[in-house]
Amino acid sequence: MRIDIVTIFPATVTAMLQEGMVRRAIDAGLVDVQVQDLREYTDDRHRSVDDVPYGGGPGMVLKSEPLFRAIDAIEADSGRPDAVVLTSPQGKRFAHGDADRLSRLSHLTVLCGRYEGVDERVREGIVTEELSIGDYVLTGGELPALVIVDAVARLVPGVVGDAESVEHESFVRGLLDFPQYTRPAEVRKLKVPATLLSGHHQDIARWRKREAVRRTLDRRPDLLAQASLDDEERAILQELLTEREKEAGA
Helix, strand or coil, rough: EEEEEEECCCHHHHHHHHHHHHHHHHHHCCCCEEEEEEHHCCCCCCCCCCCCCCCCCCEEEEEHHHHHHHHHHHHHHHHCCEEEEEEEEEEEEHHHHHHHEEEEECEEEEEEEEECCHHHHHHHHCCCCCECCCCCCCCECCCHHHHHHHHHCCCCCCCCCCCHHCCCCCCCCCEEEEECCCCCEECCCCCCCHHHHHCCCCHHHHHHHHHHHHHCCCCCCCCHHHCCCCHHHHHHHHHHHHHHHHHHHH
16 A cells, blocks of 8 residues: 655654554555655745635645645655545544544645644645544644544554454444553552463453443443444343443442
8 A cells, every 4th residue: 555645744654653563564565654844835036835824814734736736746756646635724623534534545644733624726736635633723734644644554464463463443333442451460569460371262252342431331332322222232232321320329
């Protein structure tokens, strides 16, 4: 998979790609990440990528021409991207389903938004979708771009060594993960649940399902409406809801 990141701060993005899982994926040839310096696609001596907005108002707006040229250069080098994502607070909230969908593409380009936004003609002529990582405003789109790339790259086959760990992690089926413990069995009088030490695999599996459903109900009940629950998990959910109804009525 090829991913192009278009930014005015290439050093910042490149530095973040030098560590961890994405770096290993790049080294293994599973993901090819190219960082494009938007200023390389300007045509004035000041390498200007922004200008004042028509109609007045505060701040600056990313110009359209450098972004168009950047996409032209990417297409000339490796063909038209399957998707061109603009990081923007106006975009759809980025979720696991988006990461999974994008990970199945051969070529993804991410444009890092900045300032007061981008010239609307970029949205009309280049961008296929806008994504936001949350309801807040950052100084630029580099961090959101890196979040998207990290989430997408780890879903590319072969990037994460244990595929089962990806299949069972939070948000894949709409459930948060169950609590995890490791040795020692007791730390400062805090003990690992006895079920996990029992060696009974069926009991452990049942405990993990119950705790995953309980944690999701406690922390993110909104996820349960779309969660892919099996029969046992649905029964557990009903048990928990019945217990809470009784407690509320007591």
